[in-house]
Amino acid sequence: MRFDIITLFPELFAPFLVSGVTRRAYASGQVDVRLWNPRDYAEGNYRRIDDRPFGGGPGMVMMAEPLARCLAAIRADHAAAAAPDAASEAVPVVLFSPIGQALDHAGVSGWAAGPGAILLCGRYEGIDQRFIDAHVDVQLSLGDFVLSGGEIPAMALIDAVARLQPGVLGDEGSHQLDSFNPALDGLLDCPHYTRPEAWAGRAVPAPLLSGHHAEIERWRREQRLVLTARHRPDLIDAARAQGLLSRADEAVVARQAGLL
Incomplete structure (x- = not known):
């Protein structure tokens, strides 16, 4: 182009x-x-x-x-x-x-x-x-x-x-998890952490250190939902309207809103 x-x-x-x-x-x-x-x-x-x-x-x-x-x-x-x-x-x-x-x-x-x-x-x-x-x-x-x-x-x-062109980013899948990506669900990205495991009295969340891939993905999904519900509830509404939120997702959003 x-x-x-x-x-x-x-x-x-x-x-x-x-x-x-x-x-x-x-x-x-x-x-x-x-x-x-x-x-x-x-x-x-x-x-x-x-x-x-x-x-x-x-x-x-x-x-x-x-x-x-x-x-x-x-x-x-x-x-x-x-x-x-x-x-x-x-x-x-x-x-x-x-x-x-x-x-x-x-x-x-x-x-x-x-x-x-x-x-x-x-x-x-x-x-x-x-x-x-x-x-x-x-x-x-x-x-x-x-x-x-x-x-x-x-x-x-x-x-x-x-950055969306093939081969430009170091990891081909990097942009697939970007915030706002409608091909995923349009939600915000989750928080990210790196070494050291403890810094200034703050620890990396335990699920990320578990080595359990399903638990890690579940934590990341919940964090994306919580952050989006807190800061951009309009994106939650848009994802809901498109049928992109599961019952488990809705439960996380409800807890964030204090409804559960």
């Missing part, structure tokens, strides 16, 4: 692409990331890419024309890289914005199974709405807060997608 990122600050991505376990995905080309600076497609000696908003107000607005030229260059590069007999399928243009759909595990899984996207990182007060209306296909959000630009959301999406 290929992600093209339109950003005024491509240098922000340099350490991101060579750090951590997901660097394997970028180094191998499983996730091909290409950076495009719209300033390179602006006119004039100053390569201006923003201007004051019509109607007045604070801040500056990113201009439509440099973005349109940048997008055209990306589309042309896609066409040149495609195999001669390949079907032409334009990847979507994604804008990170407050009105976008909140990104979740199901959404990330969808992107991870697709061909990629063109990620548009806005800056300043925003982007000329005419460009959005003409070219943006999808809008996404990380949550109800405002960032100074779209670069961090772009990194978040790419990182989440990259």
Whole structure:
């Protein structure tokens, strides 16, 4: 898959692409990331890419024309890289914005199974709405807060997608037990422990030291249920609605709620 990122600050991505376990995905080309600076497609000696908003107000607005030229260059590069007999399928243009759909595990899984996207990182007060209306296909959000630009959301999406690619994580089954995984049950993950067995007066829970696999799995399941019921009861409701909770699970949830 290929992600093209339109950003005024491509240098922000340099350490991101060579750090951590997901660097394997970028180094191998499983996730091909290409950076495009719209300033390179602006006119004039100053390569201006923003201007004051019509109607007045604070801040500056990113201009439509440099973005349109940048997008055209990306589309042309896609066409040149495609195999001669390949079907032409334009990847979507994604804008990170407050009105976008909140990104979740199901959404990330969808992107991870697709061909990629063109990620548009806005800056300043925003982007000329005419460009959005003409070219943006999808809008996404990380949550109800405002960032100074779209670069961090772009990194978040790419990182989440990259770790789902085969061979990227050290253990092929690692992401199967992730929190929010709808293929499992959508619940939160359980707590994890490592050496030493006792630290600062706190011991590792006995079931994890028992060597009894069924007991360990039962403990982990109960912990996932307890944590989810305590912190994200909405996920319990969703799992229940899908018939993913057993009678034993419901008993654990009931005890957590003080009903048993």
